Amino acid sequence: MPADASEIRSIPLFAGLEETQLRRIQEICRVVEHGRRDVLFREGEPAEGIFVLLSGRVKIYKLSPDGKEHILHVVRPGQAFAEAAVFMPGGYPAYAEALQKSRTLLLPKAPFLALLQDEPGISLNIIATLSRYLKQFADRIEDLSLKDVSARVARWFLNTAREKGRDFWDLEITKGELASQVGTVSETLSRTLRKFQDAGWVQVRGRFVKILDKGALQAVAEGPAEE
Amino acid sequence: MPADASEIRSIPLFAGLEETQLRRIQEICRVVEHGRRDVLFREGEPAEGIFVLLSGRVKIYKLSPDGKEHILHVVRPGQAFAEAAVFMPGGYPAYAEALQKSRTLLLPKAPFLALLQDEPGISLNIIATLSRYLKQFADRIEDLSLKDVSARVARWFLNTAREKGRDFWDLEITKGELASQVGTVSETLSRTLRKFQDAGWVQVRGRFVKILDKGALQAVAEGPAEE
DNA sequence: GCCGTCGGTTGACCTCCGTCAAGGAACCCT
DNA sequence: AGGGTTCCTTGACGGAGGTCAACCGACGGC
Numbered sequence: 001m002p003a004d005a006s007e008i009r010s011i012p013l014f015a016g017l018e019e020t021q022l023r024r025i026q027e028i029c030r031v032v033e034h035g036r037r038d039v040l041f042r043e044g045e046p047a048e049g050i051f052v053l054l055s056g057r058v059k060i061y062k063l064s065p066d067g068k069e070h071i072l073h074v075v076r077p078g079q080a081f082a083e084a085a086v087f088m089p090g091g092y093p094a095y096a097e098a099l100q101k102s103r104t105l106l107l108p109k110a111p112f113l114a115l116l117q118d119e120p121g122i123s124l125n126i127i128a129t130l131s132r133y134l135k136q137f138a139d140r141i142e143d144l145s146l147k148d149v150s151a152r153v154a155r156w157f158l159n160t161a162r163e164k165g166r167d168f169w170d171l172e173i174t175k176g177e178l179a180s181q182v183g184t185v186s187e188t189l190s191r192t193l194r195k196f197q198d199a200g201w202v203q204v205r206g207r208f209v210k211i212l213d214k215g216a217l218q219a220v221a222e223g224p225a226e227e
Numbered sequence: 228m229p230a231d232a233s234e235i236r237s238i239p240l241f242a243g244l245e246e247t248q249l250r251r252i253q254e255i256c257r258v259v260e261h262g263r264r265d266v267l268f269r270e271g272e273p274a275e276g277i278f279v280l281l282s283g284r285v286k287i288y289k290l291s292p293d294g295k296e297h298i299l300h301v302v303r304p305g306q307a308f309a310e311a312a313v314f315m316p317g318g319y320p321a322y323a324e325a326l327q328k329s330r331t332l333l334l335p336k337a338p339f340l341a342l343l344q345d346e347p348g349i350s351l352n353i354i355a356t357l358s359r360y361l362k363q364f365a366d367r368i369e370d371l372s373l374k375d376v377s378a379r380v381a382r383w384f385l386n387t388a389r390e391k392g393r394d395f396w397d398l399e400i401t402k403g404e405l406a407s408q409v410g411t412v413s414e415t416l417s418r419t420l421r422k423f424q425d426a427g428w429v430q431v432r433g434r435f436v437k438i439l440d441k442g443a444l445q446a447v448a449e450g451p452a453e454e
Numbered sequence: 455g456c457c458g459t460c461g462g463t464t465g466a467c468c469t470c471c472g473t474c475a476a477g478g479a480a481c482c483c484t
Numbered sequence: 485a486g487g488g489t490t491c492c493t494t495g496a497c498g499g500a501g502g503t504c505a506a507c508c509g510a511c512g513g514c
Contacts, residue, residue, distance in 0.1 A: 062369035065449050070372040072365055084358035087351075093362040116351065123350035124314075124343065130357040131311035135320040137364040138299060142289035144371040145297040145410040148470070174491065183372040188471055190493055206480095222292045375500070401461065415501055417463055456514090463508080474497085482489070 008105070011052055013080045013125050021119055028111040032104050034058075040096040040104070047085035047092055049108040053077050056102025057172060060094050061180070071181040072140075073133075074099070074173060083126055084133075086112065099173060144183050147221075152182040153192050154221040157202060161211055168203075168210035235332070238279055240307045240352050248346055255338040261285075261325040268319045274312035276335040280304050283329025284399060288322050288407070298408040299367075300360075301326070301400060310353055311360075313339065326400060371410050374448075379409040380419050381448040384429060388438055395430075395437035 008014060008022055008029075017025075031054070034040060040051065040058065051058075058075040072094055075081045085092045086109050116123055143152045156178070161167045171178065179189035196202045201217055203210040211217065235241060235249055235256075244252075258281070261267060267278065267285065278285075285302040299321055302308045312319045313336050343350055370379045383405070388394045398405065406416035423429045428444055430437040438444065 062365065062373065064369070064373040068373050070369060072368060084361045087355050087358040088362060090362070093365050117347065120344065120347040120350060123347060123354060127350060127353055127357065128314050130354065130361060131314040134311045134357060134361055134364065135315060135317070137361065137368060138289065138320050140368050141299060141364060141371065142291070142297060144368065146289065146291040146295050176491070185472060186492070187473080187494085191471090194493085403461070412502060413462070414464080414503080418501090421463085458511105458513090460511085461509090463506105465504105465506085467503085467505105469502085470500095472497105472499090475495085477492105477494085479492075480490085483487090 007054055011078055011080075011105075013052065013122065013129070015125065016121060017119065021115075024115065025107070028115070029105050029107045032106050034098040034102045034104065036098055036100055038098045038102075040098065041082070041092045043094050044091045047082060047088075047109060049082075049106050050080055050086050050112055051082050051096075052080045052105040052107070054103040054105055057099040058096055058102055058104070059099050059173075059177065060096050062094050069095075069180055070183065071177060072137075074177075074181070080126075080129060083130060099177075140183075149182070149184050149188055149192055150195070151221050152184070153189065153196070154217040156182050157209070157211055157217050158214070158221060161214075167214065168208070171207040171209060234281055238305055238307075238332075240279065240349065240356070242352065243348055244346065248342075251342065252334070255342070256332050256334045259331050259333050261329045261331065263325055263327055265325045265329075267323040267325065267331070268309070270321050271318045273318045274309060274315075274336060276309075276333050277307060277313050277339055278309050278323075279307045279332040279334070281330040281332055284326040285329055285331070286324055286326050286400075286404065288324070290322055296322075296407055297410065298404055299364075301404075301408070307353075307356060310357060326404075367410075376409070376411045376415055376419055377422070378448050379411070380416065380423070381444040383409050384436070384438055384444050385441070385448060388441075394441065395435070398434040398436060 005022065005026060008025055014022065014025060032040075034056070041048070043063065053075045055077050058081065059071050060073040060075065060081060061069045061071045063069050073081070075096075081096065082092060116126075143155060147155070160169065173181075175189060175193075176186040179186045182189070184192075193202070193204050196217075197204055199216070201211070201213045201220075203212055232249065232253060235252055241249065241252060259267075261283070268275070270290065280302045282304050285308065286298050287300040287302065287308060288296045288298045290296050300308070302323075308323065309319060343353075370382060374382070387396065400408075402416060402420075403413040406413045409416070411419075420429070420431050423444075424431055426443070428438070428440045428447075430439055
């Protein structure tokens with residue numbers, strides 16, 4: 001199935017490209033459809049190419065030998081993923097699975113690398129997105145090693161509010177998946193949310209969440225114990 | 228102080244560059260000397276440019292409000308660092324401090340970005356190193372959220388042995404710093420090392436460490452509990 | 455020599471949070 | 485409707501590991 005030209009144009013990765021380059025991208029890429037729970041790739045598999053999510057939601061996650069998962073990132077439409085895999089031996093560094101019915105653009109590795117040679121602007125875009133990921137991951141490592149669950153959940157509220165631009169929204173993942181993102185299990189998340197709610201800091205009703213006291217969350221996000 | 232041309236030539240980041248490009252790099256960079264415990268930059272500070280370590284050791288680390296630190300990475304000579312900071316708003320994403328007397332090459336942001344425009348090969352090198360970091364960080368997140376301390380320490384032994392190419396070596400950091408790298412505190416690391424030693428898996432004498440039973444370490448690194 | 459600092463080890467304690475188990479709610483299917 | 489998922493919540497329990505404290509050896513300065 002061919003990709004829509006206007007869809008390609010609106011992808012941040014390809015921002016500022018010439019018409020001829022866009023056409024070239026359109027030629028080398030293909031569109032793939034995925035149903036809920038479809039696995040796009042597994043950790044360690046040789047990388048086919050770079051993906052861009054057109055619609056739906058895809059989770060990028062690590063899986064431990066005993067089956068526990070940790071979600072590194074939930075990809076939204078317009079974002080590229082598996083960039084790093086293309087430039088590294090060792091194949092994909094994580095798993096990817098569709099959370100909903102999704103459509104992705106797949107740019108096979110070899111022609112994409114060739115494209116980079118002619119179009120340095122794309123390289124800079126890739127560097128920018130990799131840098132952003134790197135910072136996010138560094139923050140995650142900081143959180144996991146230095147903060148407790150309450151601080152991580154508080155930070156999740158604040159970060160999400162910042163990127164959404166408002167202080168209420170709908171979860172587009174299950175609470176179990178949210179737990180996996182902040183590095184805990186659903187039971188502990190459930191208790192933490194209840195604590196936050198009883199304290200009057202947030203409102204949680206089903207999948208709807210709302211921040212009521214941003215200052216309190218910030219205090220919790222900083223240090224586990226403030227005296 | 229000017230940089231030595233042969234030093235620049237041997238930096239992986241600039242591999243495969245023409246003589247004229249190398250000269251240009253030599254013109255825009257400057258060499259900085261740092262004593263032990265000198266702080267090169269702090270999290271949040273605006274990024275001056277990209278660093279390359281010429282000699283010594285530099286730790287990249289996160290600091291929590293209450294003073295605890297987590298070492299993200301120990302930079303070795305030849306490696307670049309703070310790449311991500313240059314391409315991102317928000318300044319440096321972490322702290323950097325010299326562990327020993329060190330010399331670094333500093334390439335100021337603006338001329339370096341200009342250089343990238345003309346020399347797409349460098350972009351690809353940057354993408355490659357960022358991808359490597361990204362994978363390392365993803366692995367760290369996996370470890371921190373899904374593995375216990377013993378598994379993380381075992382993995383540290385195996386990874387270090389792999390990159391050193393032998394199964395014995397000298398710690399070039401303190402054990403407290405090693406603890407911070409694997410996401411624990413010195414007391415717990417001390418106990419874990421004792422456990423490993425009593426089990427006959429490794430030998431630790433002062434700063435000298437040696438792997439005695441690689442298979443056992445691999446088993447521990449996989450899953451906390453194997454039955 | 456003596457003493458201060460730093461790194462490392464060990465012991466005792468206690469808390470956070472992961473695990474196990476059970477029950478409920480909401481949403482599919484026929 | 486009813487029965488099967490899947491998701492969520494709550495309770496009880498236990499253990500990994502962080503914290504506090506004391507102690508020791510090595511090193512460096514004066």
